Amino acid sequence: MLKQIPAAWYLDLLDPETELAYRHTLSLLRERLETLPNGGLIIIDEIQRVPSLLDYVQMAIEIRGQKFLLSGSSARKLKRGGANLLGGRAADLRLHPITVKEAGESFRLRWQAGWR
Numbered sequence: 001m002l003k004q005i006p007a008a009w010y011l012d013l014l015d016p017e018t019e020l021a022y023r024h025t026l027s028l029l030r031e032r033l034e035t036l037p038n039g040g041l042i043i044i045d046e047i048q049r050v051p052s053l054l055d056y057v058q059m060a061i062e063i064r065g066q067k068f069l070l071s072g073s074s075a076r077k078l079k080r081g082g083a084n085l086l087g088g089r090a091a092d093l094r095l096h097p098i099t100v101k102e103a104g105e106s107f108r109l110r111w112q113a114g115w116r
Contacts, residue, residue, distance in 0.1 A: 002071060008040030013049040022050050029056045039065045048072035 003010060009032070013019045022028055033056065036042065042060070047053065047070045060066040100107050 002043050002045055002069065005043060005069065006041070007043045007069070008036045008066075010043045011045065013044065013046040019046075019049050022053060026050075026052050026056065029053050030059070033060045033064065033066060036064075036066065039067065041067045041069065043069045043071075045071050046073065 011018070011029075013022065033042065044053070044057070057068055057070070061068065
């Protein structure tokens with residue numbers, strides 16, 4: 001769903017090699033953000049995998065006016081780990097699972113061989 005949003009850049013930390021690169025060299029994010037337009041939208045998916053990157057996100061918001069859409073499946077992990085939660089700079093939006101009623105007539109479950 002996030003890949004459908006027009007953005008200056010999309011960073012997917014779900015990719016193990018990408019996560020490892022950014023975890024090992026945090027400044028890679030700063031270097032990449034400096035090449036992107038001021039005020040541009042940047043999407044970082046699964047930010048909870050490398051919460052230290054949030055310090056660079058805050059700098060980019062304040063210095064370059066860049067906007068971020070950050071997603072993650074574990075807000076608890078961020079809070080527990082003492083991550084920079086971008087106080088005063090972030091809105092916390094939650095996307096709940098879609099219901100059968102919301103999916104409408106097109107919703108179909110398909111049984112696949114091997115499922116139990």
